[in-house]
Amino acid sequence: MLGLKLPTDPRWVNIVEKNIEDILTDHAYCEQKATSTAISLIVSFPEYTELVQEMVALVKEEISHFKMVHDKILENGWTLGRDRKDEYVLQLITFFPKGGSRTTQLVHRLLYAALIEARSCERFRLLSEELEDKELAEFYRRLMVSEANHYTMFLGFARQYGDRKEVDKKWNDLLEFEAEIMKNLSKSETIHG
């Protein structure tokens, strides 16, 4: 599924279940960052009209996800906590060398976004299948469907704007690199931890 080379260890869900407040907090920030990424792509690449149009739609969708998660936090009687570093993303975005043409930079950012969406989608699917709390499981099932569409959209734009063969090679290399990062993760109550 999703081309990922290493599935998440299902025991990660047991860690998450012990601390729903932390996972929801981390998750809320993932949605906020997804919103910010979409805005930032608009600002950096305004001449890519089709991308701009899709990013506007994405901003609305991701901020509505943020609200869904925030509402869940409030329903439980909690208050949104502070953001934490996302080690997974910080490591992932070191893969491609900085610089290059505008198109190259765009392709790299689209591939990072596609991968983060794909891994989030895989994590949401696991939560939707394994969580004891059936209401929360259903919440994650609905989000999983959205994130799968985002993954396809980002990868599709990368292939559309870059050289198809080159992009496919980069995507595959990035997937390999991501699998290496994942080997040391699945140990904490964060969406990518």
Ligand SMILES: [Fe+2]
């Ligand atoms: Fe989202």
Ligand SMILES: [Fe+2]
């Ligand atoms: Fe997304």
